[in-house]
Amino acid sequence: MSELEEEYRLDYFEEEGFVRKECTDCGDFFWTRDTGRETCGEPPCENYQFIDDPGFPDEYTLEEMREAFLSFFEENDHERIEPYPVAANRWRDDVLLTQASIYDFQPLVTSGQTPPPANPLTISQPCIRMQDIDNVGKTGRHTMAFEMMAHHAFNAREEVGDEYAYSGEVYWKDETVEYCDRFFESMGADLEDITYIEDPWVGGGNAGPAIEVIYKGAELATLVFMSMEADPDGDYEMKDGNRYSKMDTYIVDTGYGLERWTWVSQGTPTVYEAVYPEMIAFLKDNAGIEHSEEEEKLVHRASKLAGHMDIDEAEDMEAARDNIARELDVSKSRLEDLLEPLEDIYAIADHCRTLAYMLGDGIVPSNVATGYLARMVLRRTKRLCDNVGVDAPLDELVDMQAERLEYENRDTIRDIVRTEVEKYRETLEQGGRRVERLAKEYAEKGQPIPTDELVELYDSHGIQPDMVEEIAADFGTEVDVPDDFYSVVASRHDGGQAFEEEEDEDDRLADLPKTERQYYEDQYGTDFEAVVLDVFEREGEGDDGETMYDVVLDQTMFYPEGGGQPADRGTLTTDDTSVKVSDVQIEDGVILHRTDDELGKGDIVRGKIDRERRRRLMRHHTATHLVVHAAREVLGEHVRQAGAQKGIDSSRIDVRHYERIDRETKEKIEMVANELVMENTTVQQEWPNRHEAEEEYGFDLYQGGIPAGQNIRLIHVSEDVQACGGTHVRRTGDVGTIKILNTERVQDGVERLTFAAGDAAIEATQRTETALAEAADILDVAPEEVPETAQRFFDEWKDRGKQIEDLKEQLAEARASGGGSGEEVEVGDSTAVIQRLDADMDELRATANALADEGKIAVIGSGADGATFVVAVPDGVGVNAGEVVGELARKVGGGGGGPPDFAQGGGPDAEKLDEALAEAPEVLQQVQNA
RNA sequence: GGGCCCAUAGCUCAGUGGUAGAGUGCCUCCUUUGCAAGGAGGAUGCCCUGGGUUCAAAUCCCAGUGGGUCCA
Incomplete structure (x- = not known):
């Protein structure tokens, strides 16, 4: 860090009489006008000083504060830019949500490939940080949704000329700090109270000096001077242990937390009360939360203490709660009963704002990407509502925020929320039944529900372990929830990672000029002339391993594959030869025509694309x-x-x-x-x-x-x-x-x-018409009557199936009582009927059952489809049907089995059926004796 | 983008290779009757579709369709 020390020696600090000091508590270096100051001012080195004692002369609402900021910078020559969507994956594929205003300009603007929309600019960018989700409501200052107010300036070193999309310096560190000072001044802040802490910034492959701006114990802004990039040979080692070097571009990246500023201006115990006063009042009323005057005071004092404490970690929460209770001289449980409903309500207000941003910007809940995040937030919000007893429909709550944020698609947002809540309800209902069944099952066994069942419930059915515990308790069943439950779930998802194919870059390719794209000039054009600039041989790339060629022309009508549109095909012809173009690709502006034969460098070719194919595309x-x-x-x-x-x-x-x-x-x-x-x-x-x-x-x-x-x-x-x-x-x-x-x-x-x-x-x-016509033909009706007729046929077919079933049953009974056709033998005390009956399995079964009902052992064989046997044995007769079938089936080259009173089996050798049946009496004897 | 789970009576679901089941609802009858209830009997089904394995598939394998869910 010391290497960056020079970076913070600003002329502005000098002129304004700032001094550089080292915090006696944390050791950080900071700049201040107050020569007597000893600490950096940031919690935990110091407490919040603005609660019940606002930091500015005037109170501001969220909207007023935003306007104050934007118009201040507008008056100072910044152009006001409309905010970008919160779904950052709409313009970049490395992140899902917008988490800072600088996200709007990454990567194209920050790398200098594309000019910024204005320079310098000011913006208030809605952001969502999912990683804070567990702290929302509890710490008094965390919100998942927030607006980052910012001003940005994009600079490029003079000496690099016009290599980048912007050039020269707009302003840099001194002006940035001065703007910050002057904005505080315009708000009526006491400048003596501000500290500027040296805090170098690293992130996403970039780095640079940065300054945290602290006022009355609150971090109100961060001024980042992005000017370095990762470079193993770089001159600077940053706090992430990597080396960095200076870039050609350097960018002013500031962030002023709108919610913090609003909060400091009001001095309420928590940020939520400053930001969503109406919504919190509504929710309290809806959930029926009323406090006596004494309770009110207790809550107020507790919130104040919570705000002072550094409780970023969930584990610290319990300890912090303990400390607060002790300090207030009340029991911890009393405090929890009072605070927990409020925490839920704060979280609901914040989550609804998050949802309004997400859905308002067109995110649709789903099982992927941002859609999944929206679903998680929505379900969590619904659980919070149920938990605290808010019975207003969720779509109404989200709409309250959407209205405040002035979204125009509010009806759609409500529709999406309703649909999603309904889906969640169904999931819970189904899950609930599933858990009840499991709980009952394990209650009977007297065992706890094991972990793998829990993982299955969560991973495949979306049921949280606490819900399982709740339901299981009704059945008196224990639940085995390991502490590392979520890592058990995660371990289920370990799997092979797909590796990316690397393609060899051809240096020759990089030297070629970009191909002139004639297909834009004349989208209907199919014929053109061009000069062959280069030809690349591609060995073994053809479908059957033959050598192919990539031909580069100075200009072309061939459309290369892109934007979901497949490549054109056609031919390239010279006076001597003609080659087929089977594929066209573009690489760095150079268009490659994949051909089946070689062309000479410098040849003049006539190109002709497959007109019909192109028209269709x-x-x-x-x-x-x-x-x-x-x-x-x-x-x-x-x-x-x-x-x-x-x-x-x-x-x-x-x-x-x-x-x-x-x-x-x-x-x-x-x-x-x-x-x-x-x-x-x-x-x-x-x-x-x-x-x-x-x-x-x-x-x-x-x-x-x-x-x-x-x-x-x-x-x-x-x-x-x-x-x-x-x-x-x-x-x-x-x-x-x-x-x-x-x-x-x-x-x-x-x-x-x-x-x-x-x-x-x-x-x-x-x-489709042909298919319908053919169906109509088969049914012998007009096409319009196909559905009705198909229905009738289907019903009739079902009916007949039932009749046949019935008739087979009757036939079987008649056969059994009529006797005759079968051979009767005595097996011990009972009679066995051995009969060949070439019919399907159903019929054999029915006949065998009918015989067994009459008290006879039935051995029925069929040669209808291979050889099949059914053996039925009446109650109380000591013959194992399964063994009989097994023995008989072996004789026809197959197998079989079943319960002792009814078995079936068979084999492929139908011609041995009679032989097997002839041996049946012996088999029965053997089995009975055994 | 990847993983996992599910599909059987109108509904909720059992069934783990050998005769398709339960609860509920439905129909009929009986008892009782103000309603509710109780008793007896009955009908429920291309076991999602298509292939495969097997003597035999709701059941095992593969593919598809539809739904659910978790993760990045």
Whole structure:
């Protein structure tokens, strides 16, 4: 850290008369105007000083505080930026949720590939930190959802010129600290009370000096000066033990906690009371929580103490509670009875805000990714509500927050919450029954429910161990919950990790110029001329191991595989030869044409792409945009594309939605999509600046992934606008027609729509029509009558099955009582009937049973399908049917068995059946004697 | 993206290779009758679909479909 010491010697500190001191408690270095100060000011070195004694002259609500911050920086030449979604995985694939304002600009802006939307800028970014979930409500200061107010400046060293998307210095450390000071000043804070602690920052491969800003015991801001990157040969060793070196870009990354600032301005005992006063009042009232004046005072004092204590760890919670109780001179249980309901209520308010952010930004609960996080939060919130006795519907509670956050899709949010609560209820109900059965079972055995059953219940059925304990208690059953339960569950999930294939990078490839993409200039073009720049030999890459070639041209009409659109095919022709193009890929802007034969470097070639294939792909691509657009219109604004694949005969898109799409809904989507086709509007492409595009259309542009670069290609189809690199038809009418073939649920919360466009749609319709016509033909009715007729046939078929069953029974009885056909022999005191009857197993069984009912041993053999035997023995006769069958079956090369009074068996050698039956009397004798 | 679990009577579920079951609901009758209840009898079923193994599959194996759940 000492290596960074110089980094903190700011001119600003000097001019303002700051002194650098070492905290007498924790040893951290800090800067202050107060020369007499000894500690850094941050808990646990010091306590909160703002509770019941607000830090600013005026109280602020959340909204007022946000506005105060943003307008302060606006007045100081920062541009105000609209917040990004909380679902960060919409623009980056390394994280799920937005956890800080800087996430908005990673990785493209921070690495200098893409310019920032404004420079410098200010923003208040909603964030969600799931890792704090257990502390929410309990510590008085943790929230899962919060807004990070920030100002950012993106700088690049002068000497690197215009290599990056921004250049030069906007401002750096001195100005950043000065802004912080002046903002405090504008709020009416006492500047003597502020300390700036030196606290270098490391994260995500970057690092830099950073400063924590403490005021009245609360950390109100962090000023990060991101300027280093991981580098084994770097000059600086940071606190993570790795070495870092300076980057060409350096970025001001600040974070001011909106909730903290609001809290400090109000001086309430907990942050929740400052942030959600109305909601907490509502919840208290709804849960029927009333406190006497004395209790009220106790709670107030307890909250104050809790706020002072450092209880980040769950284990410390118990101890902290003990200390608080002692200090207040009440019993721990009394304190818990008072505080626990309040803690639940604080958590509910916070979780509802989290849910409002998540669902409002279009996350659909599911078993994957952010959807799963949303489901976890929702279920946890529901449990908290049940626990504390809040009976207001959850969708209403979430809506209260959604309304405050000014989301427009509130109806959808409520719908999603209702659906999800209902799903949870069903899961609990089913799980409850399952646990009851288990509890009963183990209660009878007098054993506790073992751990592996618990793991199974949790892992496969989503039932928490505490719920098992609760239900088991009703049956007096113990439950064996190990302390490391969740790690036992985790160990079940250990498995082989897929390893990534590494491809050899060709240096020659890197030196080639980017191929000119003619397919954008003329999407209908199929013929072109080009010069061969290079040819790569690919040995053994062909389907049958033959050598293939990757041809690089200066320009091409061939569309390389991308954005779910397969590559074009066609031919490249010179005066001497013609080669087939079977695949086209793009690598770093260089387009590779996979061919079956060699071309010479410098050759001039005529390219020709498979026109019909391309047309079909274009129709399907435009149709994809139409179907997504139609799905949004029918299902709701939350609908997002979750993957797509275009094809020749059909295409599919996966769409996020919280319910199954039934046939009626499917037809509605199909209708809307086809209406757009019939409108026959033009399909337009443009290449606007990415930030202008984002500003105008929002993040919903990026349905199929986020492209890099300053300018992005937009495709306008009707009202729909998407960032897209694919080829499209000129007018929607050129799609012809769209037929949705199928909908399936590919994951929870993700529906797959398979559809065909143009001639492929007609073909698909014809296929189903043919199937129907053939079915109608077989039934000999008109196609419209197929369902009714099929129903009638099915019913009749069932009826007849029952009749046949009946008749066989009667036949068997008649045979048994009529006797005659079978050979009767005496076995001990009883009579055995040995009979050959070439019929199926059911019939043999019925006959044998009927004989046994008359008190006779039945040995029936059939040669209908191989050789089969049934042996039935009446009650009280000492012959083991299983053994008899076993013996007989062996003679026909098979086996058999069953209970002593009824057995069946057989074997493949039907011609030995009579022989076996002839020996049956002997077998019976033997078995009886044995 | 990966793992695990489930699919049998209208409903809730048993059945672990050998004659498909229980509880509940349904129908009929009896007792009683204000309602509820009780007794006797009866009907329930492509054991999700398709393949495989086997003399024999609801049962074992594979694939599919539908649902549930946990993890990243």
